[in-house]
Amino acid sequence: MTPAHLRRWLAPPVLAIALVVASDREAAWAQVPREVLRQAPGQAQGQGSGQSQDGLDLSIELVDPKVLRVCADPHNLPFSNEKGEGFENKIAELFAEKLQKKLDYMFFPQATGFVRVTLGSHRCDLIMGFPQGDDLVQxxxxxxxxxxxxxxxxxxxxxxxxxxxxxxxKTKRIGIVAGTPPGTDMAANGLMGNARPYPLMIDTRIDSSAEAMIKDISSGAVDAGVLWGPMAGYYAKKSDPPLRVVPLVKETAGPKLAYRIGMGVRYADQNWKRQLNRLIQDSQGDINKILLDFGVPLLDDNDRPITAQSSTKPP
Known part of the structure; x- marks a missing residue:
């Protein structure tokens, strides 16, 4: 699968369940609130210059060196929303506190043009979740x-x-979000005949294919479902009783189903990237705790689960 295809299937930015395609997409986007100022808890005053704490000059790279400006989707749990309830929101708050910056969001739907309108237009400096191997951003x-x-x-x-x-x-009804990579594996194993598809392109302000699938599993309308890990873990954990989530790391046919997720910055922002890399390394334990609290099934490079007991391990 090419990085371009990966952008389509993974969003926010990792699973592309985005706003429904409208006849006038730009007009539809214009109705979405674009910026919400959110201040990180326990923050200190912003630094007075473009120098970061480790001496890197960020003044020519960032929109405002005193503010952590994050590009995010306003309606895309468990990743992000305007209320700051997603795990990407919580990680952004963690980073803002560590960087001693205010936290500001540029909200825009995770759909075609997201990177161009947000990061590419210098309206924000960081996309919190981006698959490695994608060349649209650094x-x-x-x-x-x-x-x-x-x-x-x-x-x-x-x-x-x-x-x-x-x-x-073989004889079970299995839910699948239409057009996502596991569909290839399901077809290879003869499972599509009884599959129940859920739409990929929806209006996330009012609907969620992932949540609908989880409800159908709980009610027995379908016997099982295949979802992107963060969504599977989040909604399965919220279900009563909780559902079982098994990462699909043993598949031998079709596209790979496991991905490393980093953060997206502009190609010119080399100092900013270096600072974020150090911040990720230093904060890995805290990041893992946030992700595990949201039910995200974390994996190490050998496909072994990362648990609360091993949460300081890097991905």
């Missing part, structure tokens, strides 16, 4: 690694299934 070192996951009821006859090639799935 990507930092990864701060987490996760995968698409199979979601089932705990205690069901599918509770021990760990791969889409398991014969126990």
């Amino acid at each position: 990507v930092t070192n990864p701060y987490y690694r996760t995968a698409y996951a199979l979601v089932t009821k705990s205690g069901s006859d599918l509770a021990e299934v760990t791969t889409l090639g398991d014969p126990r799935l």
